[in-house]
């Protein structure tokens with residue numbers, strides 16, 4: 001690590017997770033179990049991946065922690081907010097993702113993680129009815145209370161740094177509105193006049209985090225930090241932001257599989273993706289207004305990989321459909337089906353079927369670890385604003401759409417961006433040499 005200029009990861013790192021549901025508790029339990037040497041953090045890039053640095057006879061393959069100063073798992077302290085008052089142990093048991101043998105050894109630690117009162121508005125998630133909720137006069141008041149939560153958490157646990165990551169339910173769709181979301185001044189004015197239509201609770205979490213000097217990551221498809229006003233705030237506070245929507249099951253497959261079709265110049269007529277899912281996330285997404293937010297995020301992947309403008313013969317008329325169906329018997333064990341209609345030489349049609357029997361929270365948990373550690377790293381490296389190198393982990397990567405910037409959705413291009421950012425922060429040259 002001799003080349004890096006990044007500030008060292010000294011002291012405790014607070015990870016405050018918004019939402020204490022299936023994803024959050026699977027993440028926290030996994031980290032605590034790993035720390036005790038009782039399990040392995042499989043799927044985590046920061047814990048497992050090795051990348052090449054240097055070239056020719058100087059080249060070496062190193063873990064991220066040997067290139068850049070990453071926070072150690074033993075220095076992590078968890079905090080959380082939730083609409084329901086159950087502590088993290090109770091919430092882990094309720095989620096039914098993990099077996100008792102994987103929870104009980106860290107029961108006491110989980111029990112000590114008690115959700116703070118949520119900044120919540122039922123209009124944003126009608127299917128939730130918990131009462132562990134802040135009483136807020138205005139959205140501005142909501143922000144003030146959240147800022148106080150972060151300050152107190154930091155002090156109580158003696159944290160050097162805090163990262164705030166959203167793993168709470170998907171809110172209803174809030175489209176970007178130029179009158180309220182364009183500049184920071186507009187956003188603040190809307191919060192002050194308590195404009196509940198344009199200011200989602202998630203925006204209050206993000207605003208509070210950035211103001212308190214914490215990176216913010218949006219793990220659901222919510223608009224939240226995907227607006228110019230928040231980019232301005234992130235620049236002003238010099239804090240990293242990333243989003244949206246953890247790239248876990250079906251979209252991971254899509255962003256890895258679509259490049260096969262594109263690279264071989266095969267045609268694509270249609271891609272039908274459907275899922276059955278029975279956890280609380282599925283219940284919230286059963287509400288059409290909440291599903292719409294997810295749909296927009298899931299649909300965005302394909303069009304930037306198989307581009308109609310570039311190859312009208314091949315991708316000029318793709319029928320892309322995404323469905324999520326709430327089906328309680330499956331709980332967190334989501335099943336996804338993809339039917340892909342492709343065409344080849346002289347236009348002859350073919351089909352590909354992918355059936356992914358996955359576990360939603362098991363796929364999501366390592367992403368929370370990586371996104372938290374890497375955004376903390378980015379902050380110490382002086383990187384702020386949208387962190388494009390984190391697109392690898394996200395379904396609908398943030399990009400400056402006001403300047404017609406296109407997001408990178410191709411998984412392998414995203415991986416190159418990730419590796420190069422680590423190389424650069426480690427004091428090596430970015431490159432695209434074949435490993």
Ligand SMILES: NC(=O)c1ccc[n+]([C@@H]2O[C@H](COP(=O)([O-])OP(=O)(O)OC[C@H]3O[C@@H](n4cnc5c(N)ncnc54)[C@H](O)[C@@H]3O)[C@@H](O)[C@H]2O)c1
Nearest residue numbers: 019021022023082118167168169170220246248280281360
């Ligand atoms: N698991 C995956 O593969 C995956 C992938 C991408 C995105 N996500 C997203 O991650 C989020 C969490 O998923 P999950 O399966 O853990 O859901 P979950 O329903 O088990 O947990 C979400 C929790 O958030 C709480 N909550 C809702 N609004 C809140 C607020 N304003 N403040 C604080 N808490 C609030 C709920 O009470 C609930 O306990 C969802 O938005 C989901 O869409 C999950």
